Amino acid sequence: MRTSVFDLFRVGIGPSSSHTCGPMRAARAFVQSLDGGGRLDEACRVTVDLYGSLALTGRGHLTDLAVLVGLWGEDPEQVDPGRIRPIVESIRREGVIRLLNRHAARFDEASDLRWHADETLPRHPNALRLAASDAAGRVFCKQTYYSIGGGFILREGDLEASAAAQIEVPYPFNSGEELLARGRESGLRVWRMVLANELILRSEKEIRDRIEHLWTVMRESMDRGLNTTGSLPGGLNVIRRAPRMKARVEAQSWSDPLGFVDRLNMFAIAVNEENAAGGRIVTAPTNGAAGIVPAVARYYRDFVPYATDEGLLRYFLTAGAIGILYKENASISGAEVGCQGEVGVACSMAAAGLVGALEGTNEQIEHAAEIGMEHHLGMTCDPVAGLVQIPCIERNAFGAVKAVNACRLAMQEQDAHKISLDQVIRTMYQTGLDMQRRYKETSLGGLAVNAVNC
Numbered sequence: 001m002r003t004s005v006f007d008l009f010r011v012g013i014g015p016s017s018s019h020t021c022g023p024m025r026a027a028r029a030f031v032q033s034l035d036g037g038g039r040l041d042e043a044c045r046v047t048v049d050l051y052g053s054l055a056l057t058g059r060g061h062l063t064d065l066a067v068l069v070g071l072w073g074e075d076p077e078q079v080d081p082g083r084i085r086p087i088v089e090s091i092r093r094e095g096v097i098r099l100l101n102r103h104a105a106r107f108d109e110a111s112d113l114r115w116h117a118d119e120t121l122p123r124h125p126n127a128l129r130l131a132a133s134d135a136a137g138r139v140f141c142k143q144t145y146y147s148i149g150g151g152f153i154l155r156e157g158d159l160e161a162s163a164a165a166q167i168e169v170p171y172p173f174n175s176g177e178e179l180l181a182r183g184r185e186s187g188l189r190v191w192r193m194v195l196a197n198e199l200i201l202r203s204e205k206e207i208r209d210r211i212e213h214l215w216t217v218m219r220e221s222m223d224r225g226l227n228t229t230g231s232l233p234g235g236l237n238v239i240r241r242a243p244r245m246k247a248r249v250e251a252q253s254w255s256d257p258l259g260f261v262d263r264l265n266m267f268a269i270a271v272n273e274e275n276a277a278g279g280r281i282v283t284a285p286t287n288g289a290a291g292i293v294p295a296v297a298r299y300y301r302d303f304v305p306y307a308t309d310e311g312l313l314r315y316f317l318t319a320g321a322i323g324i325l326y327k328e329n330a331s332i333s334g335a336e337v338g339c340q341g342e343v344g345v346a347c348s349m350a351a352a353g354l355v356g357a358l359e360g361t362n363e364q365i366e367h368a369a370e371i372g373m374e375h376h377l378g379m380t381c382d383p384v385a386g387l388v389q390i391p392c393i394e395r396n397a398f399g400a401v402k403a404v405n406a407c408r409l410a411m412q413e414q415d416a417h418k419i420s421l422d423q424v425i426r427t428m429y430q431t432g433l434d435m436q437r438r439y440k441e442t443s444l445g446g447l448a449v450n451a452v453n454c
Contacts, residue, residue: 001166001200003323003327003328004201005198005316005320007150007152008150008283008284008285008320008323008327009214009282009285009316010077010283011076011077011213011281011282012151012281013079013280013281014275014276014279014280014281014290014388015276015278015387016061016062017149017150017151017286017290018126018147018148018151018286018333018334018335018441019053019066020061020062020063020278021066021283022145022149022152022153023063023066023067023070023128023145024069024070024074024079025070025151025153026067026070026128026147026153027048027067027068027069027130028071028074028075029145029155030071030132030143030145031043031046031071031073031100032100033141033143034099034132035099037141039132039141041103042132042134042140043099043103043105043133043141044105044133044134044135045105045106045112045132045133045137046112046130046131046132046133047114047131047133048113048129048130049114049116049131050063050115050116050127050128051116051126052117052120052442053125053335053442054147054335055115055117056441056442056444057441057442057443058115058386060388061386061387064113065084065085067113068087068097068113069083069087069088071097071107072087072098073099073100073101073102081278081279091109121146123156124147124154124333124335124336125333125336125437125440126146126148126333126335127145127146129143129145130145143155149285149335149336149341149342150283150286151286151287167200168200169196169197169200170193170200171193171194171196173193173321173325174329175325175329175422176325176366176370176420177422179321179362179366180362180363180366184362189314189318190317190318190352190356190362194317194320194321198317211316214316215297215312217280217282218281218282218284218293218297219294221270221274221275221280221281221290222270222274222294222295223270224270224274225240225242225269225270225272225274226243226246227243227246228273228274229243232273232277232389233278234276234387234389236384236385236389236390238389238390240273241273242273245262245265245269248262249262260299260303261401263299263303264296264397265397265400267291267295267299267400268292268294268295268397268399269291269396269397271290271396272290272392272393272396275291275388276389276393282294284346285326285327285346285349286332286342286346288381289339289342289395289396290346290396291397291399292347292349292399293346293350293353295350295396295397296315296353296354296403296404297312297315297350297353299404304358311359314353314356314359315357316353318356318357318365319350319352319353321352322349322353322369323345326341326425329422329425329426329429330425330426330428330429331432333441334441335441336432337428337431337432338378338379338380338432338435338439339376339379339382339395340377340378340379340431342381343376343395344372344399345373346396346399346403347372347400347406348368348372348406349369350399350400351368351371351372351402351406352366352368352372355368355410358407358411360411363416364411364413367410367413367421368406368409368411369421370419370420370421370423371406371410372403373421373425373428374419374424375406376399376402376428377424378431378435379395380435380439380440381440382439382443382445382446383441383448384443385443385448386443386448390447391447
């Protein structure tokens with residue numbers, strides 16, 4: 001096992017896991033490496049170069065702010081979202097950044113933060129290069145990082161080594177078929193196998209506590225989204241819809257046969273409006289798709305009559321198993337494979353998770369995950385104005401509804417299905433590689449250029 005469930009589900013801040021959380025972690029890692037090598041005090045100047053998708057949509061995704069706050073020493077999991085702009089304003093006003101919040105180094109944003117929109121590094125479309133110079137102007141440390149989706153970062157030179165970072169677990173699986181085979185051999189459901197694997201890394205109490213914490217953060221982000229009015233930042237003047245949706249839902253008759261759709265939409269949109277505003281959310285498995293898993297979980301817990309907290313445990317562990325398959329066999333990066341790798345993967349995870357929560361079979365879990373992705377194949381990542389707003393927020397609502405439908409279809413089907421999860425994962429990845437660059441989080445194609453006046 002190379003990926004834990006808690007790598008896929010991580011507390012972070014909006015608006016993007018790959019363009020905000022990842023660059024913040026990379027900048028922080030860079031200055032920590034200086035500190036660990038005893039060279040932090042030599043740094044008189046720091047420069048940052050952003051490449052490819054990070055440069056093309058970084059301003060809309062607040063990549064510049066994330067890098068500055070990361071150099072300051074903040075981490076997306078711990079930083080108070082309210083501190084970000086005061087830190088950045090201090091840097092811009094004084095022309096000085098306090099690395100790790102203690103060592104002052106010169107930083108002129110106009111010359112030390114450089115955007116290379118026309119250059120993409122070969123390893124991944126999301127790349128940033130950081131360099132530290134001494135008093136004589138000599139660069140004494142330079143490092144390249146790749147933000148590969150979901151807040152994951154890889155440092156140049158560590159890429160090959162990371163492939164060997166395997167942890168021995170009782171139920172290893174590298175494919176959907178292997179996951180099903182392990183279940184047949186052991187007689188265990190997916191969630192129990194994942195729990196056994198996670199027990200290699202931490203105690204059962206810690207696992208349960210972490211899932212409860214993630215669920216608490218998800219609920220809080222939903223509640224903030226449902227109760228915060230006004231417009232989203234960024235210049236598109238998108239009005240928050242979740243509070244209005246909440247008011248309509250509360251006025252609805254419980255006999256409305258489509259009321260469940262309104263609730264799923266409301267929950268998903270609330271989370272993604274919070275994400276778009278730079279609020280605290282849970283990456284699941286990315287920020288751009290962060291509303292789907294919590295929306296389906298909230299629907300299960302609040303509106304399925306026999307739902308339990310134990311069912312939520314099954315939900316998150318099962319969804320995590322599916323996310324691991326995508327992370328290790330394909331991609332969850334919109335800049336690499338389009339929005340199918342974000343919203344599509346989240347839908348697939350939520351569909352499988354709901355089957356797990358409802359105590360469906362392993363075969364039904366695999367089938368639901370396959371359906372969830374099959375009907376997102378080819379989805380582009382084309383954020384208008386480089387903001388995680390249009391069409392990203394509504395796509396989460398659709399993804400949540402599709403996840404519930406995929407669960408229903410899979411649990412009602414008795415015969416074996418023709419397309420396997422492994423086949424659809426391979427197809428998604430190949431489709432993403434074949435997709436033209438302008439449709440992969442560059443804002444150079446699709447709605448991003450055809451809806452410029454919205």
